[in-house]
Amino acid sequence: MKTKKMALALVACLLVGVLSACSSNKSESSNGDVVNLEFVHWTNSIPHQQAFDHIIENYHKAQDKVRVKISVQGADNYRTWMLTQFAGNIAPDIYQTSNSWADIDFQNGYTLDLTPYLNEKSPYTNAVWKDSFHEGYLNLAQDANHRGQWNAIPTSTVSVRMYYNKKMFKEMGIPEPDENWTWADFTRISETIKANGKIPVALPNASKSDYNYGWAIDLMSAYLLSGLYDELDVDQSGQVEMNEVVRGIDTGAIDFTKPEFKESIQLMKDWSQYWPRGYNSLSSSDAHDMFLRGDAAMFFNGSWTLKGTELMLSGGGEIKYEDFDYGVLPFPRITKETSQLADDRVQFAELGGPDLMFAISANAKNKGKLDAAVDFFQFLTSPEQFKILTDEAYNIAIIKDIEVNPIVQEFLPKGDLVKARLYGNGLNDPSLEDFAFKMGQLYLSGDLSLDDYMDKLQREYVKKVDQIKQTKDLSEANNWGIEK
Amino acid sequence: MRSLWKNKFVYLAIAPTLIGLLVFNFYPFAITITKSLYVWSGSFNSDYGINQFVGLDNYVRLFKDEVFLTSWGNLLFFIITGILANVLFPFINAEFIYNLKSSKMQYVYRVLFVVPIVIPVMVVFLLWKFIYDPQYGVVNRIASWFNPDYFVTVLGDPELVKWGIRFMGFPWVGGIVLLIFIAGLSSIDRSLIDASIIDGASRWKRILKIDIPLLFTHFKLAVVLTIIGEMQDFVKVFVITDGGPGYSSMVPALYMYKQAFEQNEYGYASAIGVTILIVILLLTVINNHLLKSRTE
Numbered sequence: 171m172k173t174k175k176m177a178l179a180l181v182a183c184l185l186v187g188v189l190s191a192c193s194s195n196k197s198e199s200s201n202g203d204v205v206n207l208e209f210v211h212w213t214n215s216i217p218h219q220q221a222f223d224h225i226i227e228n229y230h231k232a233q234d235k236v237r238v239k240i241s242v243q244g245a246d247n248y249r250t251w252m253l254t255q256f257a258g259n260i261a262p263d264i265y266q267t268s269n270s271w272a273d274i275d276f277q278n279g280y281t282l283d284l285t286p287y288l289n290e291k292s293p294y295t296n297a298v299w300k301d302s303f304h305e306g307y308l309n310l311a312q313d314a315n316h317r318g319q320w321n322a323i324p325t326s327t328v329s330v331r332m333y334y335n336k337k338m339f340k341e342m343g344i345p346e347p348d349e350n351w352t353w354a355d356f357t358r359i360s361e362t363i364k365a366n367g368k369i370p371v372a373l374p375n376a377s378k379s380d381y382n383y384g385w386a387i388d389l390m391s392a393y394l395l396s397g398l399y400d401e402l403d404v405d406q407s408g409q410v411e412m413n414e415v416v417r418g419i420d421t422g423a424i425d426f427t428k429p430e431f432k433e434s435i436q437l438m439k440d441w442s443q444y445w446p447r448g449y450n451s452l453s454s455s456d457a458h459d460m461f462l463r464g465d466a467a468m469f470f471n472g473s474w475t476l477k478g479t480e481l482m483l484s485g486g487g488e489i490k491y492e493d494f495d496y497g498v499l500p501f502p503r504i505t506k507e508t509s510q511l512a513d514d515r516v517q518f519a520e521l522g523g524p525d526l527m528f529a530i531s532a533n534a535k536n537k538g539k540l541d542a543a544v545d546f547f548q549f550l551t552s553p554e555q556f557k558i559l560t561d562e563a564y565n566i567a568i569i570k571d572i573e574v575n576p577i578v579q580e581f582l583p584k585g586d587l588v589k590a591r592l593y594g595n596g597l598n599d600p601s602l603e604d605f606a607f608k609m610g611q612l613y614l615s616g617d618l619s620l621d622d623y624m625d626k627l628q629r630e631y632v633k634k635v636d637q638i639k640q641t642k643d644l645s646e647a648n649n650w651g652i653e654k
Numbered sequence: 655m656r657s658l659w660k661n662k663f664v665y666l667a668i669a670p671t672l673i674g675l676l677v678f679n680f681y682p683f684a685i686t687i688t689k690s691l692y693v694w695s696g697s698f699n700s701d702y703g704i705n706q707f708v709g710l711d712n713y714v715r716l717f718k719d720e721v722f723l724t725s726w727g728n729l730l731f732f733i734i735t736g737i738l739a740n741v742l743f744p745f746i747n748a749e750f751i752y753n754l755k756s757s758k759m760q761y762v763y764r765v766l767f768v769v770p771i772v773i774p775v776m777v778v779f780l781l782w783k784f785i786y787d788p789q790y791g792v793v794n795r796i797a798s799w800f801n802p803d804y805f806v807t808v809l810g811d812p813e814l815v816k817w818g819i820r821f822m823g824f825p826w827v828g829g830i831v832l833l834i835f836i837a838g839l840s841s842i843d844r845s846l847i848d849a850s851i852i853d854g855a856s857r858w859k860r861i862l863k864i865d866i867p868l869l870f871t872h873f874k875l876a877v878v879l880t881i882i883g884e885m886q887d888f889v890k891v892f893v894i895t896d897g898g899p900g901y902s903s904m905v906p907a908l909y910m911y912k913q914a915f916e917q918n919e920y921g922y923a924s925a926i927g928v929t930i931l932i933v934i935l936l937l938t939v940i941n942n943h944l945l946k947s948r949t950e
Contacts, residue, residue: 250915256703257696257920274918278695279702376810377896448788448807450899460789532702601917605721612900617812 205542207238207534208262212248213526217477217563224562225555229546236542246379249600256280256531263534263543270598272322272529273313281529283313284320287544294552302551307568310587311524314411314598315642317653324524325551326565329581330385331498332356332371333461333469333479342366342467349500349518349584353437356502360444363467370444372457372466375614378607380454382470383438384594385521386501387610390434392519392588393504394511398423398430399589404652410590412598412638417650419635424592426624426631433511434593435613435620437504442614450611462494470501473522473581477564480577498580518585526565593627597634605630686924694921696914712925722926725897725904729885731816732905736884739826741876745869747827748835749861764836771829779893782822783809809895812902819890819903831876838872839865874941881937885930906930 211222219242226238241262243251249271255261261280275281292299300308307327313319339346344359360370374380392399402410402418410418418424425431446452446460454471461469462482483494501519504512528550534543549555553571560567564578574582590596593610594603609626612618618626644650658665690712695703716722751763785792786808797804808818842865850860866873888908891897897904897912906926914923 253696253915253918257698259697259699259702278697278704278918280697376898446789447805448810450810451786451788451807451895452810456787456789465789601913604912604916608898608900611898612812612902615810615812615899617900 203235205236205539207236207264207539207542207546209238209240209264209546210243210262211240211266211528212243212245213266213474213563214242214244215474215478215563217481218559221559221562224558225550228555229549232549236546238546259533261531261533263537263539264528264530264547267322267527267529269311269322269324269524269527270314270595272527273315273598275529276313276321277315279532281321281531282535282540284323284530284544285318287547288320288323292548292552293545294548294555299548299551302553302569304568304570307524309407310409311527314413315651317407322527322529323547323551324527324568325556326524326526326559327522327568327583328473328525328566329520329522329583330389330470330472330501331581332501333471333475333496333498335461335464335467336495336497337493338363338368338464338467342368346497347499351499351502352505352507353502354505354507357441357444357508360441364444368464369446369460369466371441371468371470372452372460373442373445373449373470374452374454374457375445375449375611376451376453378594378604380457382454382457383607383610384591384603386441386470387434387438387593388588388591389501389519389521390437390504391590391593393513393516394433394509395430395590395592396513396516403589404649408589409587410592410596412596413644413651415590415592415596416635416638416644417652419631420639420646420650424631426628427621430511432620432624433509435610435623437509438610439614439620450615464494473564473566473578476578476581500584516585520583520585520587522583523587524568526559597631597638599634602630602634686927689921690924690928692921692924693919694924695918696920708921712922713929715922716925716929721901721904722906722909724901725906725909728816728901728903729905732820733881733884735816735820736880737877739820739823740831740880740883741873743826744829744832744876745835745873748832748839749865751832751836752839753857764833767827767832768829775889776893779822779890783894786818810899812899815895815899815903819894822890822894831879834872834876835869838869842868877941878938881941882934885934885937 209222209226211218213219213222219240222240226240229236229238248266252261252265252267252271256275256278267275267281272281276283288298288300290299291297292302295302303324307324308320311320311322311324313321334347336346339359342362344362347355347359363370373382375383378384399410402414402423404414404417405411415424442449446457446466457466457469458471458475458479460466462479479496503516503518505514506512528547530540530543530547534540551569553569556565556567556569557572559565560572560575564575566574566578566581594606596602606627609618609623613620613623639645639650642651691707691709693704693706693708693712695705697703697705747767751760751767754760754763784790788794788805788807788810793808794805797806806814808814846864846868847860850864855863886907888905888911891903891905891908892911895903897908907930910923910926910930913919913926
């Protein structure tokens, strides 16, 4: 009898265990009067983490009603992780995101429209919160489908630059180029470097997440297709948004099979002779190492790499780089010397725009943590606090009254932002971006002809545009949803 | 009913496991089949996302999806080479080990061949990634000793990448399949082998005429396990090439993962999952049927 009772108790325990594992996962929104916020970002550099910790520490000192728990999710799989959190209804309260992701997540109801809060007064600046940010960047962060709405708020900007090894240039007798260098100058320099037995540019192309391929094509196209981009920008917002791309495909203005659309791709192919052998399996970190080891003379990357580069050069790692001296330059301008399509009116094409964007999840609202999340967000973006990120992690803040760290001076935007990013993210569709990149890999390796590449890209675009038109009910009759 | 009551403790004892199975295995399985008929963004909360019934649209879309079709071609390569490598090599090595005269040495070799199972696969994958590294990897270093101009980019070449991934398991002997064959060989009646020796059969003839026919059920199991393993495994491709260059190493399971967790298309991913399941079942049935007829 005793054994039976024990067996029954054991079975009951197991059942309770199983059933409790299946119970609702609603978490406590507050512990007494204290609200616990979850804050997640993907910026996994140590200086960034330290700066965020510093800000959170200050926030905890400034008040005792809200406690912020910060965590980092690796950039490579951040989106995957985020989508699983949304699907499981356990998204963090405040989290880093991108412009296009925020728009998609808003459509799915996962993230909140922050516009009402932007128009409120921030207790940390005693002014309307929106006025804390430089207007131009804030405008670029609007929802592509709902102008005048912000699903995420940017705090910084970034830029991409060509890092170059000054010492190597000097040893090879290459005069130090200035910011006005052209593609023709760049090619001549690359030729000299190659003749000296070094790799001109450590360009990684193993994964879409290396971004070099997409950046370069977008920058080249800004010079080669500038007239078309002006035509496509029907609402004259300065950017060719998704609806305008849909219109462009529909009207035939965007047609990758036309010769002018092939020009930048051909330039990429020509350029690839100056990349390391095996670039299609070279990762960004390996490319960075090649540059720092002196195997490659140049490295194409962004302002966010600066702090890491400085840390490595300061002797943090095993390899010592005492003699290493580097400079940064904008991406070389494409001029008529290189292509007849080049528009000499374009002085500097810049990539970047709004960055280090944060959003507040619908989950935060459901758990009654919205006010606390907004309050922390306002604290984070107050000039006194965000300056910590500028000073310690070299962020280029887009918050007023913050001066950038002098070391990032060369990364400050010099020209207009690239208006359209047709060769990858023109439709805010990650699968299209992935497709364009992967076909590009095959074209560069000689396994796909240029015509086939462009045919496939065009077909994929048309397919995606048809889906968008159907789901969003866009057509010529409603001007593809373009407001102006 | 009376028997149910009589054995109530047995049924109660088995209930937690059964509930666990229902909740964690059968329920997701049923959800996957159901959601393959939806455009679904993955949330079970009806306030969020998209959850629209579309009938068989996802399946129609699948068969027009070039990447999906390419991924099956790649998988076929991995299955065929996987069967050759993961069945043939363990069998050959099982024969070597079984035919060792010293039982102590048999034991030592068996342990040595099986120990690699405990090494985390991620470590092995990253090691191979380093070996293949185009700039600093061992492959090109060794090749350059013989010819300084020789250069190969295994993971960056669409022609070589699948071979590179397959070679990652080299020498393909560690693991369960080897143990299956050793167990099979040990279960062969010793009198058969003794009789063949007396009749003057060579070792090679003995393998062909005795070992292989008597190990048919073991081969069947090894083949089925390999097919299922190859169809479900996408981790190595994900870690090493992410399906590239282009879609040269994309496999259906990775494509399913990407559709779900990168594109937020859980309905479409469910349809891919169901398709994989159907193919696994079909291949298993075909394999069983073919090998059954041989054993009979």
